[in-house]
Amino acid sequence: MQMFKTALRVLLVLTVLTGIIYPLVITGVVQLLFPGRANGSLVRRGDQTIGSALVGQDFSDYRYFWPRPSATNYNAMPSGAANLGPTSQQLRTLTDARRARMQQSPHEPGRPLPWDMASASGSGLDPDISAEAAQYQVTRIAMARALDSLAVSRVMELIGIHTMAPTFGVLGEPRVNVLALNLALDSLEAERK
Secondary structure, eight states: OHHHHHHHHHHHHHHHIIIIIHHHHHHHHHHHHOHHHHTTOEEEETTEEEEETTBOOOOOSTTSOOOOOOTTTTOSTTOOOOOOOTTOHHHHHHHHHHHHHHHHSOOOTTOOOOGGGTSOOSSSOOOEEEHHHHHHTHHHHHHHHTOOHHHHHHHHHHHHHHEEOOBTTTBSOOEEEHHHHHHHHHHHHHHHO
């Protein structure tokens, strides 16, 4: 009976420590040090939330930069990869369809399709594309928005401004957040009017 009482006390103490106190302390520290990230890095326009800098969303309008393909259709609930191997015919079919869609849209002739525009990310919610993928899409956006050469050069500048270096200088590739770039594109459009 004594062992049962001791085990019950240990269970209660550990439950309070690790199930209540620790999560509250960590939540408080993170809210204090990183409030934006702790709350989902939400992006707002005025008083309306339009997305998150951490979660990709679908842009299919020719006037905007398109994100990487998503295996989950940008749905955060079942996020994850398709788990199709390199010899999978289904993966080959999906990749070919993505490649065809990108190549059917207006783009600079002879420019090869960047790899990240044909392959889905591991989570299906990647908010970033490579700078090359952004540059590949400029011709389509310029045609859809009827941009002159000066405005096109400004769009290329926006890509440069929004290109982030690899994390810690070594992890990953230079990347561009699609939502931030599209918001900057809308701001450029507003300036032109």
